[in-house]
Amino acid sequence: MQPRLTIVTLGVDSxxxxxxxxxxxxxxxxxxxxxxxxxxxxMNAMVLALYxxxxxAEDIGIESPEHLPGSNDGYTGVTLAYNTATKEETDQVLATxxxxxxxxxxxxxxxxxxxxxxxxxxxxxxxxxxxxNPFTLPDDDGSFWx
Amino acid sequence: MQPRLTIVTLGVDSxxxxxxxxxxxxxxxxxxxxxxxxxxxxMNAMVLALYxxxxxAEDIGIESPEHLPGSNDGYTGVTLAYNTATKEETDQVLATxxxxxxxxxxxxxxxxxxxxxxxxxxxxxxxxxxxxNPFTLPDDDGSFWx
Numbered sequence: 176m177q178p179r180l181t182i183v184t185l186g187v188d189s190x191x192x193x194x195x196x197x198x199x200x201x202x203x204x205x206x207x208x209x210x211x212x213x214x215x216x217x218m219n220a221m222v223l224a225l226y227x228x229x230x231x232a233e234d235i236g237i238e239s240p241e242h243l244p245g246s247n248d249g250y251t252g253v254t255l256a257y258n259t260a261t262k263e264e265t266d267q268v269l270a271t272x273x274x275x276x277x278x279x280x281x282x283x284x285x286x287x288x289x290x291x292x293x294x295x296x297x298x299x300x301x302x303x304x305x306x307x308n309p310f311t312l313p314d315d316d317g318s319f320w321x
Numbered sequence: 322m323q324p325r326l327t328i329v330t331l332g333v334d335s336x337x338x339x340x341x342x343x344x345x346x347x348x349x350x351x352x353x354x355x356x357x358x359x360x361x362x363x364m365n366a367m368v369l370a371l372y373x374x375x376x377x378a379e380d381i382g383i384e385s386p387e388h389l390p391g392s393n394d395g396y397t398g399v400t401l402a403y404n405t406a407t408k409e410e411t412d413q414v415l416a417t418x419x420x421x422x423x424x425x426x427x428x429x430x431x432x433x434x435x436x437x438x439x440x441x442x443x444x445x446x447x448x449x450x451x452x453x454n455p456f457t458l459p460d461d462d463g464s465f466w467x
Contacts, residue, residue: 252447253399
């Protein structure tokens with residue numbers, strides 16, 4: 176069994192609203208393949224991480240004592256990351272997301288592990304971290320290998 | 322802004338239990354980089370999909386009328402997919418996951434879009450679809466481009 180993650184599917188309340196955010200807002204390309212009621216966006220190389228709930232919720236800036244999915248504090252149990260090549264790019268990506276309809280959950284700041292990161296939530300509440308990690312930069316084509 | 326997904330982070334109740342599942346159970350490689358309290362697993366190329374909650378919950382086999390994250394019916398709002406090259410590989414991967422401590426949520430079956438897929442949940446309840454899509458196979462190295 177390979178370390179393989181091929182699709183991340185985000186459940187959404189309104190596909191129209193989600194398309195407006197990801198395709199129109201962020202400018203990501205819908206895969207050119209006939210499909211009804213579902214949108215596929217071509218992504219690239221990535222990493223899977225395991226992290227305890229309390230640390231992840233703290234990283235997002237959620238201070239509720241209950242850091243479990245479904246506790247109505249905004250914590251979903253999963254985050255998606257967009258790694259950048261500079262601090263400036265981190266700020267730019269957060270701004271682009273907010274312009275596209277995201278909610279800024281945590282403005283980018285210096286973080287203890289030496290990086291610079293912030294969080295937004297998409298229109299359905301899915302959490303994205305936008306992170307500059309000076310020790311591990313994405314490739315020019317956006318792929319990310321640690 | 323590129324269509325870039327660099328890290329999927331799964332919040333877990335016990336890092337020890339999660340490592341037992343992903344590293345020992347599934348045999349996935351921990352990235353050789355010093356890190357404390359977090360596990361990084363090197364993954365590969367993948368796809369982001371948007372899909373309405375009700376359709377996604379139905380695909381998983383959750384019949385509750387409330388298909389929203391936090392509704393205590395097992396639906397989390399996010400699924401991760403492991404695409405395979407054959408139906409047999411789908412069954413094998415589901416069996417490997419169950420052997421490693423996953424719960425079989427839906428045994429693999431023929432699905433309306435022409436594929437063959439099933440679902441398991443990892444020890445924290447994160448949902449994985451294991452899918453054979455005869456129209457879109459992963460590359461030999463496990464990368465997946467639609």
